[in-house]
Amino acid sequence: MASTFHIASVFTLIFSLPVLSHGWGTDGHYIVCQIAQQRLSDAAARAVNELLPDYAKGNLSSLCSWADHVKFMYPWSSELHYIDIADDSCTYNYSRDCKDKSGVQGRCVSGAIFNYTSQLRTHGNYNLTQALLFLSHFMGDIHQPLHVAHTSDKGGNTIDVQWYHKKTVLHHVWDDSIIDTAEDHFYGNEVDKYIDALQRNITGEWSSQIPKWQSCSGDKTTCPDIYASESISAACDWAYKGVTDGAVLEDEYFNTRLPIVDLRLAQAGVRLAATLNRIFS
Numbered sequence: 001m002a003s004t005f006h007i008a009s010v011f012t013l014i015f016s017l018p019v020l021s022h023g024w025g026t027d028g029h030y031i032v033c034q035i036a037q038q039r040l041s042d043a044a045a046r047a048v049n050e051l052l053p054d055y056a057k058g059n060l061s062s063l064c065s066w067a068d069h070v071k072f073m074y075p076w077s078s079e080l081h082y083i084d085i086a087d088d089s090c091t092y093n094y095s096r097d098c099k100d101k102s103g104v105q106g107r108c109v110s111g112a113i114f115n116y117t118s119q120l121r122t123h124g125n126y127n128l129t130q131a132l133l134f135l136s137h138f139m140g141d142i143h144q145p146l147h148v149a150h151t152s153d154k155g156g157n158t159i160d161v162q163w164y165h166k167k168t169v170l171h172h173v174w175d176d177s178i179i180d181t182a183e184d185h186f187y188g189n190e191v192d193k194y195i196d197a198l199q200r201n202i203t204g205e206w207s208s209q210i211p212k213w214q215s216c217s218g219d220k221t222t223c224p225d226i227y228a229s230e231s232i233s234a235a236c237d238w239a240y241k242g243v244t245d246g247a248v249l250e251d252e253y254f255n256t257r258l259p260i261v262d263l264r265l266a267q268a269g270v271r272l273a274a275t276l277n278r279i280f281s
C-alpha cells in the first residue's frame with residue numbers, strides 16, 4: 001500500500017510540472033474525459049476499469065493528460081498530438097495532411113486515433129493501457145481547433161497575443177485561457193460546475209444533434225477525419241480570425257469564441273464515449 005502510494009505521488013509530482021504548449025490544458029482534457037466517462041456503456045466502463053492502472057482507482061479523467069506527460073519519455077509520440085495544414089488551406093485531407101515532418105504517412109493525431117482504436121479492438125500486441133490513455137487524450141486534442149492548424153505558425157504557437165493583461169500565445173489561449181476565464185467568470189473557479197453546464201446542454205440544447213456527432217459513416221468505429229475537418233474550419237473561422245501578432249484579446253474575443261470551445265469540449269467527450277462504446281461492444 002505504502003509503496004503504491006509513494007509511486008503514485010511521485011508520478012503526480014513529476015508530471016504535474018508545467019509543460020510548454022500541449023493539447024487542451026489539464027482542465028480541457030479532464031472535462032472531455034469526465035463527459036465521456038459518464039456516457040460509457042456497462043461493457044465499456046468495465047473494460048476501461050480493467051485497463052486503467054490501479055492508482056487511477058477506476059477514474060479515467062485522472063489520466064487524460066498522461067499523453068502530454070510522456071512526450072519526453074516517448075519522443076516519437078509528440079508529433080501525434082496535431083496535424084499541420086498548409087498555410088493557404090482551411091480544409092483537411094487525410095492522405096495530403098496526415099503525416100509527420102519527415103513525411104511519414106499516418107503520423108498525425110487522426111492516424112493515431114485510428115491506430116489506438118484498432119489496437120484496442122483487436123487486442124493487438126501492444127500495451128492496451130497506453131492505447132486507452134493515448135486514445136482518450138488524442139480525442140480531446142483533435143477537437144482543439146488549433147491542433148489542426150497552420151504549419152508556419154505552429155498552430156498559433158508563434159502568434160504572440162495578450163490575453164487581457166497577460167502575455168501569451170494564441171495556441172495557449174485555446175488550450176487554457178478561454179477555459180480558465182470561463183471557469184473564473186461563470187463557474188466560481190470550479191471545473192466540475194463547468195462540466196455540469198456542458199452536460200445540461202448535451203441533454204438539452206444539443207440533444208437533437210448528438211446522433212449526428214456520434215455517427216460514423218459505413219459503421220466505422222471512429223471518424224477522426226470528420227473531427228479534424230471541423231477543427232481546421234473552426235481554426236480559420238474563429239481562432240485565427242482577426243488576430244494578428246501582438247493582438248490584445250479581451251471580452252469581445254472571449255464572448256464570441258467561448259461557444260466554440262464549449263461545443264468542441266462537448267463533442268470530444270461525446271465522441272470519445274461513442275468510440276469506446278463501439279470498441280468494447
Ligand SMILES: *[C@@H]1O[C@H](CO)[C@@H](O)[C@H](O)[C@H]1NC(C)=O
Pocket residue numbers: 030059061062
Ligand atoms: C477523478 O480524478 C480527477 C482528477 O484527478 C478528480 O478531480 C476527480 O475528483 C476524480 N473523480 C473521482 C470520482 O474520484
Ligand SMILES: *[C@@H]1O[C@H](CO)[C@@H](O)[C@H](O)[C@H]1NC(C)=O
Pocket residue numbers: 093094095096
Ligand atoms: C486528398 O489528397 C490526395 C493527395 O494529395 C488527392 O489525391 C485527393 O484527390 C484529395 N482528396 C480530396 C477529397 O480532395
Ligand SMILES: *[C@@H]1O[C@H](CO)[C@@H](O)[C@H](O)[C@H]1NC(C)=O
Pocket residue numbers: 076080106107108111112113115116126
Ligand atoms: C501506433 O501505436 C504504436 C504503439 O504505441 C506506436 O509505436 C506507433 O508510433 C503508433 N503510430 C501512430 C501513427 O499512432
Ligand SMILES: *[C@@H]1O[C@H](CO)[C@@H](O)[C@H](O)[C@H]1NC(C)=O
Pocket residue numbers: 053127128129130
Ligand atoms: C503498460 O503501460 C502502463 C502505463 O504506462 C504501465 O504502467 C504498465 O506497466 C505497462 N504494462 C506493461 C505490461 O508493460
Ligand SMILES: *[C@@H]1O[C@H](CO)[C@@H](O)[C@H](O)[C@H]1NC(C)=O
Pocket residue numbers: 194197198201205262263
Ligand atoms: C448552454 O446553452 C445555452 C443556450 O444556448 C448557452 O447560453 C450556454 O452558454 C451554454 N453553456 C455551455 C456551457 O455550453
